[in-house]
Amino acid sequence: MTLILGIETSCDETAAAVVEEGRIILSNVVASQVELHRQYGGVFPEMASRQHMVAITPVIREALATAQVTWDDLNAIAVVHGPGLAGSLLVGLNVAKALSLATDLPLIAVNHLEAHVYANWLLPPDVDPQTFVPPSFPLICLVVSGGHTELIEMREHHEYHLLGHTIDDAAGEAFDKVARLLNLGFPGGPAIQRAAEEGNALAFAFPRALNVGRYDFSFSGLKTAVLRLVQELQQAQGAKIDVRGQKLAEASIDETQTEIPVADIAASFQAAVVDALVEKTAQAVADTQASQVLIAGGVAANRLLRSEMVRRLEVPVRYPPIRFCTDNAAMVAVAGYYNYLAGDRAGLELDVIPGLSLV
Ligand code: KG4
Ligand code: ZN
Numbered sequence: 512m513t514l515i516l517g518i519e520t521s522c523d524e525t526a527a528a529v530v531e532e533g534r535i536i537l538s539n540v541v542a543s544q545v546e547l548h549r550q551y552g553g554v555f556p557e558m559a560s561r562q563h564m565v566a567i568t569p570v571i572r573e574a575l576a577t578a579q580v581t582w583d584d585l586n587a588i589a590v591v592h593g594p595g596l597a598g599s600l601l602v603g604l605n606v607a608k609a610l611s612l613a614t615d616l617p618l619i620a621v622n623h624l625e626a627h628v629y630a631n632w633l634l635p636p637d638v639d640p641q642t643f644v645p646p647s648f649p650l651i652c653l654v655v656s657g658g659h660t661e662l663i664e665m666r667e668h669h670e671y672h673l674l675g676h677t678i679d680d681a682a683g684e685a686f687d688k689v690a691r692l693l694n695l696g697f698p699g700g701p702a703i704q705r706a707a708e709e710g711n712a713l714a715f716a717f718p719r720a721l722n723v724g725r726y727d728f729s730f731s732g733l734k735t736a737v738l739r740l741v742q743e744l745q746q747a748q749g750a751k752i753d754v755r756g757q758k759l760a761e762a763s764i765d766e767t768q769t770e771i772p773v774a775d776i777a778a779s780f781q782a783a784v785v786d787a788l789v790e791k792t793a794q795a796v797a798d799t800q801a802s803q804v805l806i807a808g809g810v811a812a813n814r815l816l817r818s819e820m821v822r823r824l825e826v827p828v829r830y831p832p833i834r835f836c837t838d839n840a841a842m843v844a845v846a847g848y849y850n851y852l853a854g855d856r857a858g859l860e861l862d863v864i865p866g867l868s869l870v
Contacts, residue, residue: 516587517621521600522657528841534643539840563603582610586616589848631807650664652806655807655816663869674726674795683809698809730787802826
């Protein structure tokens with residue numbers, strides 16, 4: 512029986528988890544900083560690292576206590592060393608190194624994006640371990656998070672072939688920026704999804720940017736189209752605040768304006784993002800021998816993305832349970848388990864790599 516402690520501090524969640532055999536979750540503790548960062552409308556890097564410092568020890572203690580294991584029961588400590596915010600990554604990595612040194616447990620370096628992919632190997636809490644069939648190769652994986660949008664072909668464990676990526680904003684970043692523009696709050700993805708439930712996705716025909724590279728994505732034109740629409744609507748209504756000329760990140764609709772059809776804009780925007788993601792993934796499936804599709808990363812929590820992928824693709828589509836789509840340490844322990852099996856061991860000289868890529 513192999514037990515891995517996973518540690519994740521790459522952005523704004525302080526997380527630790529214990530996972531057995533790379534799939535059975537014995538504990539999964541996540542201390543979210545979302546309330547702390549909400550007042551800034553996004554993640555404030557220095558606050559994030561300081562909060563990780565405060566939370567990391569209790570979070571790890573709780574992960575071990577909930578799993579009812581001691582240090583002697585564990586086989587390795589897996590920690591994310593990139594990509595992410597340098598100051599945040601440093602906290603988790605230094606704690607993992609200190610623990611490895613003190614306990615003699617091997618240290619395993621985990622790529623945060625790989626961890627998102629491997630969340631698909633976790634046994635969902637409501638599934639019988641005897642009947643669980645893990646993903647099989649070859650497969651196509653769409654990684655969609657706050658910082659990344661990548662279409663990857665996997666022929667084996669750890670074998671990643673990059674098919675395409677975003678040429679500008681990440682999908683999650685687009686959700687966050689448009690949510691800010693629409694005054695829907697932070698984080699943007701869940702807020703847009705909630706607003707979209709009341710809206711008509713056919714209300715506005717936003718661009719899909721399908722004519723970039725065959726498997727590439729572009730969301731900046733869509734973002735600008737939303738900004739222009741809001742500006743036009745505000746002008747037409749004689750808004751007090753004119754956001755003309757402002758960059759999207761700084762703009763937001765006038766809260767006194769009640770006539771802006773926020774729900775329709777959110778629904779039409781979400782439909783455009785999902786359409787582009789599904790279309791390019793379908794293209795990749797058609798061009799390769801992929802037997803299934805995995806969705807990974809925070810945006811994989813999006814209900815429309817999940818349902819449209821299942822509806823429009825001809826191969827089985829898998830995605831992790833919602834709480835394992837956004838940042839957590841169970842996925843780190845799973846990716847760490849496969850690295851452990853492959854014989855990967857990190858030395859104490861391991862550094863953080865904020866710009867680490869998957870391929
Ligand atoms: O993977 P993640 O938790 O952190 C990164 O590694 O970036 O992803 C966070 C991103 C944010 O941009 C957030 O708005 C987006 O995932 N997200 C969603 C949803 N839940 C989170 N986007 C769309 N729909 C959602 N339900
Ligand atoms: Zn993430």
